[in-house]
Amino acid sequence: MDKIANTPKPPYYAVIFTSFRTEGDNGYAETANRILEIARQQPGFLGYEGARQGIGISVSYWQSLEAIQAWKQHPEHKKVQEKEALWYGESRIRVCKVEREY
Template sequence: MTRIANTPEPPYYAVIFTSLRTAEDNGYGLMAERMTELAAQQPGFLGMESAREALGVTVSYWDSLEAIQRWKQQVEHREAQRLGRSEWYAAYRVRVARVERDYGFGE
C-alpha cells in the first residue's frame, strides 16, 4: 500500500536518496524490501516514502543526525550500499536535510 509517512512535528531530518538504476535486477528488489524492514527497526526512524520510475527517489525520516549515522553504519545496510555501487546504480545522490515545516492535506 502506498502511504505518505506520518511524521511528528518538526524539527526532524530527511535523508533523500535519488538514483538511476542499472538494467539488471541482481537481487535489488529483495534487498530493497529488506532495507525497508530493517530501517523501520532502527532507533530514531520516523518513516519512509519511495517512488521509482526512470529516477528513483526514497526519502527516509529520522529524529536525529546520530540516528542517520547509525543507519549508515548498520552492517546489512553497508552491504546494500556496496552492492548498490557495484551492481544496482548507474548513479545516485544522498542529501540530508533538516525539516523545519511540515504541512499537508488528507490522510
C-alpha cells in the same frame, strides 16, 4: 508503501536518495524490501516514502543526525552499500533538516 509517511511535528531529518537504476534486478527488489524492514526497526526511524519512474527518489525520515549516522553504520546497511554500483548507474544522498511541514 501505499501512503505518505506519518511524521511528527518538526524538526526532524530527511535523507533523500536519488538514483538511476542499472539494467536487470540483480537481487535489488528482495534486498530493498529487506533493508527497509531493518531500517524500520532502527531507533530514530520515523518513516519512508519512495517513487520510481525513470529516476528513483527515496526519502527516509529520522529523529536526529545521530540516528542517521547509526543507520549508515549498521552492518546490514553497510553490506548493501557495497553493492550500489551493481544496482545504480548514478546516485546521490542528501540529508536535510525538516523545519516546517504543512
